[in-house]
Amino acid sequence: MDASDMGxxxxxxxxxxxxxxxxxxxxxxxxxxxxxxxxxxLVGVLKGAIMVMADLSxxxxxxxxxxxxxxxxxxxGTKSSGVVRILKDLDRDISGRxxxxxxxxxxxxLTLSWLIANLSSRGPASVEVCTLLRKxxxxxxxxxxxYVGFDIPNEFVVGYGLDYAEQYRNLRVVGTLAEHVYSS
Ligand SMILES: O=P(O)(O)OC[C@H]1O[C@H](OP(=O)(O)OP(=O)(O)O)[C@H](O)[C@@H]1O
Ligand SMILES: [Mg+2]
Numbered sequence: 359m360d361a362s363d364m365g366x367x368x369x370x371x372x373x374x375x376x377x378x379x380x381x382x383x384x385x386x387x388x389x390x391x392x393x394x395x396x397x398x399x400l401v402g403v404l405k406g407a408i409m410v411m412a413d414l415s416x417x418x419x420x421x422x423x424x425x426x427x428x429x430x431x432x433x434x435g436t437k438s439s440g441v442v443r444i445l446k447d448l449d450r451d452i453s454g455r456x457x458x459x460x461x462x463x464x465x466x467x468l469t470l471s472w473l474i475a476n477l478s479s480r481g482p483a484s485v486e487v488c489t490l491l492r493k494x495x496x497x498x499x500x501x502x503x504x505y506v507g508f509d510i511p512n513e514f515v516v517g518y519g520l521d522y523a524e525q526y527r528n529l530r531v532v533g534t535l536a537e538h539v540y541s542s
Contacts, residue, residue, distance in 0.1 A: 367536055369536040370533055372531075377508075382414050393458075397455060398422055399425060401448065403427055406520055406521070407462050410490045410519060425449055429472075431468060458488055460488050470487060489503055496512045516532070518530065522539070
Protein backbone atom coordinates (compact mmCIF):
# COMPACT_ATOMS: atom_id res chain seq x y z
CA MET A 359 0.00 0.00 0.00
CA ASP A 360 1.36 3.45 -0.77
CA ALA A 361 0.20 7.01 -0.28
CA SER A 362 -1.83 7.05 -3.48
CA ASP A 363 -4.15 4.37 -2.07
CA MET A 364 -5.30 6.89 0.53
CA GLY A 365 -6.25 9.42 -2.10
CA UNK A 366 -4.50 12.68 -1.37
CA UNK A 367 -4.80 12.62 2.41
CA UNK A 368 -1.39 11.15 3.25
CA UNK A 369 1.57 13.46 2.74
CA UNK A 370 4.15 10.72 3.22
CA UNK A 371 4.50 7.15 4.43
CA UNK A 372 6.90 6.85 7.36
CA UNK A 373 6.56 3.11 7.92
CA UNK A 374 5.35 0.48 5.50
CA UNK A 375 3.29 -2.54 6.44
CA UNK A 376 6.37 -4.74 6.00
CA UNK A 377 8.59 -2.58 8.22
CA UNK A 378 5.94 -2.61 10.96
CA UNK A 379 5.40 -6.38 10.83
CA UNK A 380 9.12 -7.17 10.76
CA UNK A 381 9.77 -4.99 13.78
CA UNK A 382 6.83 -6.47 15.71
CA UNK A 383 8.26 -9.94 15.05
CA UNK A 384 11.59 -8.84 16.55
CA UNK A 385 9.89 -7.31 19.59
CA UNK A 386 7.80 -10.43 20.14
CA UNK A 387 10.93 -12.59 20.10
CA UNK A 388 12.59 -10.34 22.65
CA UNK A 389 9.48 -10.40 24.86
CA UNK A 390 9.29 -14.20 24.77
CA UNK A 391 12.95 -14.45 25.75
CA UNK A 392 12.70 -11.86 28.55
CA UNK A 393 9.54 -13.34 30.08
CA UNK A 394 10.37 -17.02 29.56
CA UNK A 395 8.48 -19.13 32.09
CA UNK A 396 6.61 -16.13 33.53
CA UNK A 397 2.94 -15.30 33.58
CA UNK A 398 2.41 -12.03 31.69
CA UNK A 399 -0.71 -9.93 31.27
CA LEU A 400 -0.80 -7.84 28.11
CA VAL A 401 -2.66 -4.57 28.70
CA GLY A 402 -3.69 -2.80 25.52
CA VAL A 403 -4.53 0.89 25.64
CA LEU A 404 -7.64 1.60 23.62
CA LYS A 405 -8.15 2.64 20.99
CA GLY A 406 -4.74 3.39 19.51
CA ALA A 407 -3.12 0.08 20.47
CA ILE A 408 -5.66 -2.18 18.77
CA MET A 409 -3.51 -2.98 15.73
CA VAL A 410 -0.26 -3.39 17.70
CA MET A 411 -1.98 -5.68 20.18
CA ALA A 412 -3.60 -7.74 17.43
CA ASP A 413 -0.41 -8.27 15.44
CA LEU A 414 2.09 -8.47 18.30
CA SER A 415 0.03 -10.91 20.33
CA UNK A 416 -0.53 -13.20 17.34
CA UNK A 417 3.23 -13.34 16.80
CA UNK A 418 3.78 -14.61 20.33
CA UNK A 419 3.95 -18.39 20.56
CA UNK A 420 2.30 -19.19 23.86
CA UNK A 421 -0.99 -18.02 25.30
CA UNK A 422 -1.05 -14.65 27.04
CA UNK A 423 -4.00 -13.14 28.87
CA UNK A 424 -5.02 -9.83 27.37
CA UNK A 425 -6.97 -7.00 28.95
CA UNK A 426 -7.76 -3.46 27.88
CA UNK A 427 -7.90 -0.01 29.34
CA UNK A 428 -9.39 3.00 27.65
CA UNK A 429 -7.88 6.31 28.62
CA UNK A 430 -8.00 9.54 26.72
CA UNK A 431 -5.92 12.68 26.82
CA UNK A 432 -6.17 13.89 23.24
CA UNK A 433 -9.85 14.33 22.46
CA UNK A 434 -10.14 15.17 18.77
CA GLY A 435 -7.10 17.45 18.50
CA THR A 436 -3.42 16.85 17.85
CA LYS A 437 -2.06 17.93 21.27
CA SER A 438 -2.18 16.05 24.57
CA SER A 439 -4.20 17.88 27.19
CA GLY A 440 -2.18 16.16 29.92
CA VAL A 441 -5.43 15.37 31.70
CA VAL A 442 -5.94 11.62 31.53
CA ARG A 443 -9.39 10.13 32.01
CA ILE A 444 -10.16 6.43 32.51
CA LEU A 445 -12.94 5.54 30.10
CA LYS A 446 -12.67 1.79 30.76
CA ASP A 447 -10.68 0.10 33.51
CA LEU A 448 -9.12 -3.38 33.51
CA ASP A 449 -11.54 -6.25 34.06
CA ARG A 450 -9.25 -8.12 36.46
CA ASP A 451 -7.00 -7.57 39.47
CA ILE A 452 -3.28 -7.31 38.54
CA SER A 453 -1.69 -7.74 41.96
CA GLY A 454 1.38 -10.01 41.82
CA ARG A 455 1.32 -10.17 38.02
CA UNK A 456 3.81 -9.12 35.37
CA UNK A 457 2.07 -6.43 33.32
CA UNK A 458 3.19 -5.43 29.84
CA UNK A 459 1.43 -2.30 28.59
CA UNK A 460 0.97 -2.33 24.82
CA UNK A 461 0.83 1.10 23.19
CA UNK A 462 0.81 2.57 19.71
CA UNK A 463 2.80 5.70 20.54
CA UNK A 464 4.69 7.53 23.26
CA UNK A 465 4.47 11.20 22.29
CA UNK A 466 4.64 13.62 25.26
CA UNK A 467 4.75 10.53 27.49
CA LEU A 468 2.04 12.01 29.71
CA THR A 469 -0.48 9.23 29.10
CA LEU A 470 2.02 6.48 29.82
CA SER A 471 3.57 8.12 32.83
CA TRP A 472 0.09 8.45 34.35
CA LEU A 473 -0.79 4.87 33.38
CA ILE A 474 2.41 3.37 34.79
CA ALA A 475 1.82 5.15 38.11
CA ASN A 476 -1.81 4.06 38.15
CA LEU A 477 -1.06 0.38 37.43
CA SER A 478 1.98 0.31 39.72
CA SER A 479 -0.23 1.37 42.65
CA ARG A 480 -2.21 -1.88 42.23
CA GLY A 481 0.67 -4.09 43.45
CA PRO A 482 1.78 -5.86 40.25
CA ALA A 483 5.02 -7.91 40.14
CA SER A 484 6.27 -5.58 37.38
CA VAL A 485 5.04 -3.02 34.85
CA GLU A 486 6.84 -2.61 31.52
CA VAL A 487 5.88 -1.00 28.22
CA CYS A 488 5.95 -2.06 24.59
CA THR A 489 5.21 0.72 22.10
CA LEU A 490 5.35 0.67 18.34
CA LEU A 491 6.34 4.35 18.10
CA ARG A 492 8.13 6.90 20.23
CA LYS A 493 8.86 10.58 19.57
CA UNK A 494 12.03 11.29 21.58
CA UNK A 495 11.90 15.03 20.77
CA UNK A 496 8.34 15.40 22.04
CA UNK A 497 8.70 13.68 25.40
CA UNK A 498 7.92 15.90 28.38
CA UNK A 499 8.64 13.32 31.06
CA UNK A 500 11.53 10.99 31.67
CA UNK A 501 10.16 7.54 30.91
CA UNK A 502 11.84 4.17 30.65
CA UNK A 503 10.23 2.22 27.82
CA UNK A 504 11.54 -1.34 27.56
CA TYR A 505 10.35 -2.23 24.05
CA VAL A 506 10.28 0.43 21.31
CA GLY A 507 9.47 -0.34 17.69
CA PHE A 508 10.62 2.89 16.06
CA ASP A 509 11.77 6.32 17.14
CA ILE A 510 10.15 8.84 14.80
CA PRO A 511 10.42 12.61 14.23
CA ASN A 512 8.19 15.02 16.12
CA GLU A 513 5.37 15.06 13.56
CA PHE A 514 1.72 14.09 13.94
CA VAL A 515 1.24 10.65 12.43
CA VAL A 516 -1.77 8.51 11.58
CA GLY A 517 -2.49 4.93 10.61
CA TYR A 518 -2.09 1.49 12.14
CA GLY A 519 -4.34 2.43 15.07
CA LEU A 520 -3.38 6.10 15.24
CA ASP A 521 -6.12 8.58 14.46
CA TYR A 522 -6.78 12.13 13.52
CA ALA A 523 -10.32 12.98 14.68
CA GLU A 524 -11.06 9.21 14.82
CA GLN A 525 -10.14 8.75 11.14
CA TYR A 526 -7.26 6.81 9.55
CA ARG A 527 -6.87 4.16 12.29
CA ASN A 528 -7.49 1.46 9.68
CA LEU A 529 -4.53 2.33 7.44
CA ARG A 530 -1.92 -0.43 7.23
CA VAL A 531 0.93 2.09 7.14
CA VAL A 532 2.02 4.94 9.41
CA GLY A 533 2.29 8.32 7.75
CA THR A 534 1.78 12.05 8.00
CA LEU A 535 -1.26 13.90 6.72
CA ALA A 536 -1.33 16.50 3.97
CA GLU A 537 -1.90 20.09 5.10
CA HIS A 538 -5.33 20.31 3.46
CA VAL A 539 -6.72 17.65 5.82
CA TYR A 540 -6.15 19.95 8.82
CA SER A 541 -7.58 23.04 7.15
CA SER A 542 -10.74 21.41 5.77
O1 LIG B 1 2.44 10.37 25.01
P1 LIG B 1 1.15 11.13 24.91
O2 LIG B 1 1.38 12.56 24.45
O3 LIG B 1 0.35 11.09 26.14
O4 LIG B 1 0.30 10.47 23.73
C1 LIG B 1 0.16 9.09 23.53
C2 LIG B 1 -1.26 8.63 23.71
O5 LIG B 1 -2.16 9.42 22.93
C3 LIG B 1 -2.95 8.57 22.08
O6 LIG B 1 -4.14 8.18 22.68
P2 LIG B 1 -5.47 9.10 22.73
O7 LIG B 1 -5.57 9.70 24.09
O8 LIG B 1 -5.48 10.02 21.57
O9 LIG B 1 -6.62 8.03 22.58
P3 LIG B 1 -6.79 6.92 21.42
O10 LIG B 1 -5.78 5.85 21.73
O11 LIG B 1 -8.18 6.44 21.58
O12 LIG B 1 -6.53 7.58 20.09
C4 LIG B 1 -2.06 7.36 21.88
O13 LIG B 1 -2.83 6.23 21.53
C5 LIG B 1 -1.38 7.21 23.22
O14 LIG B 1 -2.19 6.46 24.11
MG1 LIG C 1 -5.42 9.14 19.46
